[in-house]
Amino acid sequence: xxxxxxxxxIFGALNEKSIAWKAAxxxxxxxxxxxxTNTAMALRFGTIDALAKECExxxxxxxxxxxxDLEALVDGAMEHFGGKFDFVLHSVGMSPNIRKNxxxxxxxxxxxxxxxxxxxxxxxxxxxxxxxxxxLNAEGSVLALTYIAADRAVSGYSxxxxxxxxxxxxxxxxxxxxxxxxxxxxxxxxxxxxxxSAGEGIAGMDKMFExxxxxxxxxxxxxEDCADYIVTLFSDYTRKVTMQNxxxxxxxxxxxxxxxIL
Ligand SMILES: NC(=O)c1ccc[n+]([C@@H]2O[C@H](COP(=O)([O-])OP(=O)(O)OC[C@H]3O[C@@H](n4cnc5c(N)ncnc54)[C@H](O)[C@@H]3O)[C@@H](O)[C@H]2O)c1
Numbered sequence: 001x002x003x004x005x006x007x008x009x010i011f012g013a014l015n016e017k018s019i020a021w022k023a024a025x026x027x028x029x030x031x032x033x034x035x036x037t038n039t040a041m042a043l044r045f046g047t048i049d050a051l052a053k054e055c056e057x058x059x060x061x062x063x064x065x066x067x068x069d070l071e072a073l074v075d076g077a078m079e080h081f082g083g084k085f086d087f088v089l090h091s092v093g094m095s096p097n098i099r100k101n102x103x104x105x106x107x108x109x110x111x112x113x114x115x116x117x118x119x120x121x122x123x124x125x126x127x128x129x130x131x132x133x134x135x136l137n138a139e140g141s142v143l144a145l146t147y148i149a150a151d152r153a154v155s156g157y158s159x160x161x162x163x164x165x166x167x168x169x170x171x172x173x174x175x176x177x178x179x180x181x182x183x184x185x186x187x188x189x190x191x192x193x194x195x196x197s198a199g200e201g202i203a204g205m206d207k208m209f210e211x212x213x214x215x216x217x218x219x220x221x222x223x224e225d226c227a228d229y230i231v232t233l234f235s236d237y238t239r240k241v242t243m244q245n246x247x248x249x250x251x252x253x254x255x256x257x258x259x260x261i262l
Pocket of ligand 1: 011013018019020064090091093145146190191194200
């Protein structure tokens, strides 16, 4: 029970494939109390109510791009918990360009702005609201999910690659401020390709998934593996880890080639 007595908010559980869904289950298994959040649309089309019941967690609707929604969410969580809390998982991403199969070289810039707002700037907004409301206990932990396409070219990942690069930069820059303020850690986990609604929306995901699985000495990390890693980063065992992009990918990021794929 490495999260006994800890409290936090989990963004992004849409359905049982979601990384955030598994993270919510793992956090509760480890003794945490949680608040769940997602957009009104996700609540309508997803199955978060079942997770809320299982985790005995309230669901507070928030669009991560809206500062007003984030303020209401953080106020609601503090009211629910009776004060400050310890961790937040930002498991949020969406690209209208990818949704509409628009190739990178022909990108729609209004959609690109939307991609950045949802997938990266929302993390800055979230950190700012948490910081201004002084909502996190000392040595708390804030995590976002990213992908190796932020660091190396991966065809098909389009403007999400640029959004993830921005997300990782926000992590470093806000991590400096929050760490000095009260020891709050801010990190990203760079996860293997994972079969979720967001993952399956990427063109060529099936082949990419297989390729990564073969190249990685440990094979791809799935959503449950990711959830187990997430709870370690919310725990007191990782108090000095901050401003890092942490690969959780079975070794993929350190490989170039292997007989399995030659
Ligand atoms: N699936 C993969 O292969 C993979 C790999 C590496 C990183 N990631 C990242 O993991 C995170 C979670 O994705 P997932 O794979 O679990 O897919 P998912 O589709 O289950 O989760 C994405 C979530 O983002 C939410 N979201 C979208 N727009 C939002 C907004 N405006 N406000 C609040 N929430 C919003 C969706 O409702 C959904 O719950 C994302 O950041 C994704 O980029 C996924």
